[in-house]
Amino acid sequence: MLLGIDVGGTHTDAVLIDDGGIRGSFKTPTDHADLLSSIRAALDWVAAEADAFDIERVNLSTTLTTNAIVEGTTEEVGLFVAGGPGIDPHTFQICRHFHVLSGATDHRGTAVRELSRAEIEAAAKACDADGVRSYAAVCKFSPRNPSMEQTIAEAIGSRADVVTLGHQLTGRLGFPRRMATAYFNSAVWRLFNEFSFAVELALRERGIRAKVNILKADGGTMPLAMARRIPVESILSGPAASVMGIISMCDIALDSLILDVGGTTTDIAVFAGGSPIMEPGGISIGSYPTLVRALLTTSIGVGGDSAVSMLGEQVFVGPRRKGPCMCAGGSHPALMDAFNVLGASRYGDVAASRAGMAELAAAHSLTPEFLAQKAVDAAVANIVAACRELVGQINARPVYTLHELLDGRRVVPKKIYLMGGPAEVMKMPLFRAFQLSVSVPRNFSVANAVGAALTRTTTGAELFADTEKRRMHVPTLGISKVIEPGYGLADAERDARRSLLGFLRQEGIPVREENLMMTHAESFNMVSDGVLSGRNIRVGCQIRPGILHRYKALLGRLC
């Protein structure tokens, strides 16, 4: 049996799932001051509902790290960076203890300027004097050669409880993003570790001995042991949980839009080519883009509580919320009130909806029904425009080969999956606007917890090989090997695959080879003085997000 828990912004949801489907679900308001109490409440429900012994896996999605960053309750970090030629690293100063060191590595991974031991020592002393215990080291092009980051970590030594090294987070490039990602990782490290011990304790107290996994923003999970090293990956996992919930409940095959219409916003995600579409670089935390992989979601200010307003002849819905809708005791008419007036729904105090809409309509010499219809049209038009724009952006993404440019596949949504409070009433208007079939899954109210429960572990690895330098690296897995001059693309693909599978087995993560896919595989001839001097090879592979294999049979049955 699986236990999925989603500690969300307003509610904490939990579901128990076995081979037969959803066995039970639980909802409680989230206590922001004490997230652990919300989790304990869910666990108490579990203890009453099922035999703790039957629970084989606990998947948890939490706002812990997100909240800490938003509320500024993270820890001071000593961030040591080495840039070299290019944009001045000071431009990206993200924290007080930010030290720019004079070392440089170039795009081939060649050290072109050595680090100064004295500089590192001085910076570490300064941090230590201020009581800093969490550190991060990020050097430009470290995924091509991690040695400078390693040198910095060694020099900081026991002054640190944690040193996040940029190359351990991802093999993808992006120095400013890597700085931000490493910084946030160290900033939430202690908080997350304390939390994870408390969660394990709470589980043990209730006799639950299952493996714990933490949900990530890319729609996959990571084992708790890994999350303790890279807690930054637990950030902003909420939207991904809902999207994965829909994907695991409905057997999606066609290119689709996934819409989550909430109280104040509608979140939009896109499913294409067999998996949800990802952010191209990584998610942004506040104004800082990072390298944390995430599902691409966009949010617009249209929801059930979005205020209906008029400017001249024009009717607007949202983006502001002026309290709840009137049928739920609010004082300003909102989208849900419009549906009530039209008779599409009978939610809450329908008379209050009628009165509110009638008052606003009368002020503009309109009938309440006319105004309500205009409001629904405006809301739908906003959603349609946002979906078009998102799909347009996906199709306009840069590509780098003629093959992709000329023969590339375009995303064309064929179906819509709709969830959220107003989902049922939005179904027909959205169908008419899109002329696409619209599905509202039965259990959408616990989609987030279902998604958390059913999604599998995701992870990826990037391999770089340079046959001229006779070296191969998989930076995130700490692999660095001497290679033969004849090392080719096929060798690199095999090594990337083996490295990732080996790592997963070592971590005790069950993995099916068919879920491992290559994300890219390129080999470039390197030429000096007109003759071939080697090959520059880049290969990436990943376990893509999806439903746990054992529960594949549930696909479509929960929809």
Place this chain on the structure above:
Amino acid sequence: MLKAKNRLGIVFFPAYDWSLGPTHPEREERLLYTHDQLVEEGVFDIEGISEHKPDVAAREDVERTHFCFPEPEAVVTRSHMAAAGGAITAARLVMEGRTDRAFALVRPPGHHAMKSVHGTRGFCTINSEAVMVEWVRETYGRRRVAIVDTDCHHGDGTQDIYWHDPDTLFISLHQDGRTLYPGSGFPHELGGPKARGRTLNIPLPPNTSDEGFLHVIDNVVLPILDDFRPDLIINSAGQDNHFTDPITNMNFSARGYALMNERLAPHIAVLEGGYAIQGALPYVNLGIVLAMAGLDYAHVVEPDWDPERWRQTRQVGKYIEALCEELPKLYFKPPPDPRDTLAGNWHVRMKEIFYDTDGIQESQREMLYDCRKCRGTLKIETRSGRVPLSLGVEIPQDACPVCRAEGYRAFEEAQLKGSFRYVQLINRADKEYLRVGF
């Protein structure tokens, strides 16, 4: 957080699956390290800088600019259509006001491609800048355009295409043609009879460094741009003046390129040559990007840059100063062309063109109608080892009725007489592009 002063659109298309040969300078790897550098620097995350996928140029875009013999499909590959299309995308961003500046980081280059195309020369088949400029004129009407070519090689193709166009100012800075391919680009090459002074060549001695280039920009290029008042400034941003370039002999640095770009302030830059793909391109392109966006590029310094080692000699400096005294006169008071020959109502020019990449020799008789009302209809009779005697006729945008009639007559007569294998008509006045002979 960084914010660009000028909104900059970058059309980056490295064509990782296309080359002119496995070890050819124009190979898959060419923009690989530039790409790595731009992504690692986080350039595309800077507020105000955006990345764009190239449009693919249409056959019509090529046909309104070039006479392609026997036809575009025979000489132009898909990569050329993507490179020219990328330049058009860059122009579209600026013309539609979506960005203030745009940089087409595309390959292969185009500035050696001339009006008439039989094949590939100097790695170029079609002229990306010209295809782009003519797209702008077709879409938005007549525009005054200045093209400043800062590739180390003379932009002989662009010069040929705009030789007779008084609306296009073409300035080429390059290593002296006596020491480098294609061996042309001397100060006496000043444009045709209707466009004298609209072509200006600035041949620089080998080992010219940052100082020399910037002296030319300040003392020759900028005063002339001020006078010409172009609607659009385009930089053919070749990067082979770099001190590490394997096929040239100049001493220019990435910071020098950035400074030059900042002073030129082009609306659109298009990558041309530059084959020091590890030592130069990542830094030069980063410098150009930052300069175009109005951001600080002071830290863009090649790891092996040593200004003392690459400083130009005093002799080179003196030579350049003297050159800069004379050159502006050629623009402001161009002397008549002593070789100009009038046969009937046509100015006639004989040309021999060598296609080094393809090993083709083309012979041309070029004729421009001597018109007082407009820039004149153009005819090119051409033949090569590949193409039997063929004819191209171009009626210019805003042609006078006489030139329009002359153009049609030439096109019809050629078909009646049957002495030409292929005949192409570019009628810019009526946006009509015809070809016969298939």
